[in-house]
Amino acid sequence: MNRETEVLVRLIDASSILVSSLDLGDILPRGMETIKTLLRCEAASIMLLDEANRRLVFEVALGDKSEAVKKITVPLGEGVAGKVALDGEPRIVNDVTHEAFTASVDQRSGFTTKCVLCVPLMMKGRIIGVAEAINPMGKTAFNEADGYLLSLFANQVAMVVEASRMHIQIVARRRMEDELNFARQVQESFLPHEFPSGDIFSFHGFSRAAREVGGDFYDIFPLDERRIGFTIGDVSGKGVPAALFMAKVLGQLRFLAQKHRDEGGPSLVLKELNSSLAERHSENMFVTLIYGVFHSDQRKAVIASAGHPYPFVFRSAKLAWEQKIVTNGLPVGVAPEAEYYDTGLELSGGDMILMVTDGVLEADRDFNEKKILMILTDIYSAYRGQKMIAESLIKDFSRFINKHNPSDDFTMLALSGK
C-alpha cells in the first residue's frame, strides 16, 4: 500500500469507528489508535476542556506512559496543548526544550517529550478540547501534512463529542419528563371521574395542572347512603414529592373519614390527619385543605378548614354570592397539636358552595376576594333566571380563570342544591 492509499484507508477506518456508537470511552481510543498508526508517532492523546475549571482533562492517552499521563490535567494557556486550547491555533513544536510546562509533565509521567503536534477540537467556533501527537517515529519532526491529517481527525472527534453530549442531555431530560409524567399520573388518578348527584344536590370539580405537576387536588367519596365526603386542597411544592405527599394525604383522609363518619365531624378527621402527618413527616411539606361532609337528608354540609381559602356561597334566597368566613385551623403538617373547627352550611334548592385553591384567587394580580365575588355575580347574571348547577358554574368559571391565567395550577369544587 503506498502512503496516499494508506492515508485514505486509515482516515476512512477512523471515521467509521467514530460514527459507530455514542460511547466516547469506546470509539475515541479506537479512532485515535488508527490515527496514531497513520502518523507513526510514539504517543497520542485527546483532551477535553473542563470549562468550569479552565483545564484540559485527558479523555484518551495512548503510548507507553498513558496511565501516568491520564492523571494530569492541563491549565488553559499552559504548555502546547493549553495554548492551543486557549487561542484555537494548531501548533507544531519540534523542540520542546523551552517548554517548562511540558518538562514538568514529563517529570511526573516519566515520558520524554521531544516533538508535539497539537490541533484544536472545534465545534461551531467553540474550542472543546485538543488532539495531540507526540514524537514522530523514523523522522525528527512533524510536518504540515501531519498537522492536516490530525486536523481532519480532530474535526470528526469534535462532532461525535458534541453528539454524545447532546445525547446525554436528551436522555436526562427524558428521564425528568418521565418523572413528571409519573407524578401527573399519580395526581390524575386521584381525581374523581364521576360526580355524585341526587334528587336535591349535585357535585362538580375541575383541576388543571399547567406548568409543572401541581399540588392541587379534590376528591368526592360516599360515606354511606346519606352522606358524602368531599375535599379540596393544595400541597405546598410541586413535582414528584408533592404528588407522593398528596397520595399519602388523600389515602389517610379517606381512611379517617370512614373511621369517624359517625362521631366528631370533619374537624376530628382533620385533627387526626394532622397529628399523623405532622409527627412523622420530614418532607417539609404541608397541605391546606377543606374537608366536608354533605348530609343529603338534611340539606346541610359541615366543613372544616386547614388554612385553606374561604369558600364562596351562593344564596338563592338573596340571589347573591358571599364569602363564608369559617374558623380556620393551621395547614395540615405544620404542628402536631393544631385544632380544627366545624362550620355548618345549609344548602337549599338553588344554593351553591364553591371551594377553590389559591390559583383561582391569584389568577390575576388585581384579583382579590371582592373581585372574585363580582365575577361570580356576572356569571350568575348570565343565567337569566335559569338554574345554575355545579357543572355549569364550574365550566363557566374555569373558562374565565383559564383565560386570565393560562399558566398556573388551579382547582375548584362545587356543590349545588336542587
Add this chain to the structure above:
Amino acid sequence: METAMKFEKDLVGEVTVCGISGEINITSVGELRGLFDSLVRSGSKKVVADLAALEYIDSSGLAVMIELHQRLIKSGGVLKLCGLNERINGIFDVTKLNSIFQIRKNRETALAEFNKA
C-alpha cells in the same frame, strides 16, 4: 412579569436580619431554602425576616418559612417576621400561620424585642 427574588443579609448585633424582596415562588424557593440552610448551619439563633419589599409568596415559600422557624426552635433560636404588606398579611391570616409565627410591624420593633430579651 415575575419579579426576581432578592435576599440581603445584615448583622445587627447578635441578630441576623434577612431582607427578602420580589417573589418567593417555585422558581426562587430552592435558592431561599439554601440561604436559610446556611444561616442555620452558621449558628444564627436570632433571625428577623423583613418582608417589607416582598410582593408574592406561594405555598412552597410558606413551607420554607415554616421549615426555618422549626429548625431555629430546635436549635434554641427565634424567627420574627416583619413588614408584611396587606396581601401577604392576609395569607398568614387565612392560613392561620400567624398563630405560629411572631409577626411584628417593622424591623425596628422586631430588633427592639430581641435586644430587650
